[in-house]
Amino acid sequence: xxxxxxxxxxxxxxxxxxxxxxxxxxxxxxxxxxxxxxxxxxxxxxxxxxxxxxxxxxxxxxxxxxxxxxxxxxxxxxxxxxxxxxxxxxxxxxxxxxxxxxxxxxxxxxxxxxxxxxxxxxxxxxxxxxxxxxxxxxxxxxxxxxxxxxxxxxxxxxxxxxxxxxxxxxxxxxxxxxxxxxxxxxxxxxxxxxxxxxxxxxxxxxxxxxxxxxxxxxxxxxxxxxxxxxxxxxxxxxxxxxxxxxxxxxxxxxxxxxxxxxxxxxxxxxxxxxxxxxxxxxx
Ligand SMILES: [Zn+2]
Numbered sequence: 001x002x003x004x005x006x007x008x009x010x011x012x013x014x015x016x017x018x019x020x021x022x023x024x025x026x027x028x029x030x031x032x033x034x035x036x037x038x039x040x041x042x043x044x045x046x047x048x049x050x051x052x053x054x055x056x057x058x059x060x061x062x063x064x065x066x067x068x069x070x071x072x073x074x075x076x077x078x079x080x081x082x083x084x085x086x087x088x089x090x091x092x093x094x095x096x097x098x099x100x101x102x103x104x105x106x107x108x109x110x111x112x113x114x115x116x117x118x119x120x121x122x123x124x125x126x127x128x129x130x131x132x133x134x135x136x137x138x139x140x141x142x143x144x145x146x147x148x149x150x151x152x153x154x155x156x157x158x159x160x161x162x163x164x165x166x167x168x169x170x171x172x173x174x175x176x177x178x179x180x181x182x183x184x185x186x187x188x189x190x191x192x193x194x195x196x197x198x199x200x201x202x203x204x205x206x207x208x209x210x211x212x213x214x215x216x217x218x219x220x221x222x223x224x225x226x227x228x229x230x231x232x233x234x235x236x237x238x239x240x241x242x243x244x245x246x247x248x249x250x251x252x253x254x255x256x257x258x259x260x261x262x263x264x265x266x267x268x269x270x271x272x273x274x275x276x277x278x279x280x281x282x283x
Contacts (some may be wrong), residue, residue: 001185002076004039007279008085009263009272010051010110012075019234020219030075031267032108034275035082036213036266038203043181044097047265048201048213050111059146061107064139068106077108089281100180100188103195103213104130106144106268113149114155120149121180123190124158126197129239142195142237157187160197167202170258173250177202186239191217193243206244208278211262212254217247219266224251 012032017024022032036048039193041220052074060069078084083093098119102108103126112120130143149155164176167187171177177187178199187202191214218224229248238244253264266273 006037007275013072021228032272050078050110052110059144103198123197129196227252
């Protein structure tokens with residue numbers, strides 16, 4: 001089943017390019033936080049992550065969370081939140097049926113509180129890893145508890161409590177995925193490593209064909225295409241460095257096996273361009 005994907009730029013942080021991949025420049029570059037609006041012909045509107053919102057600034061005002069704001073200086077405005085962008089298109093935020101949360105880093109959950117009616121979907125192992133964490137323990141996970149809705153547990157569905165289905169050979173070396181609606185429209189692929197229980201989403205856009213939203217399994221398209229690991233310093237923030245390396249290698253292989261598949265890392269410059277290009281608003 002085809003869906004319609006619109007990519008939304010919610011702002012960016014500045015970081016040394018060198019950190020994101022081997023061979024990168026010793027220069028600060030913007031890392032945009034991209035969210036996705038997925039419109040399913042039967043099940044309605046869903047979000048893939050929610051990027052930044054200005055709530056990030058409130059959530060990082062006090063120590064120790066202020067350290068997060070200093071390490072990744074964020075630039076975002078009121079009008080850039082997913083909610084504001086939907087409203088600008090006359091799309092009611094309460095028409096969002098569900099939010100797929102790839103992982104719980106602050107640049108992916110910044111807008112969660114803007115959708116108090118939406119069902120929430122994540123991997124249980126991801127939530128179990130950050131649940132109840134505050135202070136330094138939360139900071140170490142790139143997690144800001146103030147960004148989480150108070151009724152998170154009442155609205156969440158743990159996708160990994162179901163059984164994954166085998167993927168066709170074309171997706172090798174990925175062999176299985178969680179088929180959210182049982183119609184192969186949204187298939188969630190385990191991308192553990194960058195963060196515990198991170199997942200990506202395979203979908204087929206009605207115009208632009210097959211897409212793999214791979215979250216932070218790679219920070220740039222260059223990184224998976226050329227199989228370039230991040231700087232060793234940046235690797236320290238990965239929850240599981242071995243799993244991260246394995247997934248980057250798998251993405252690299254997948255990109256070689258299936259050149260028609262668009263692999264879209266959340267913070268990639270090329271994906272940001274696609275926000276303004278083929279995956280921007282269309283009627
Ligand atoms: Zn992340």
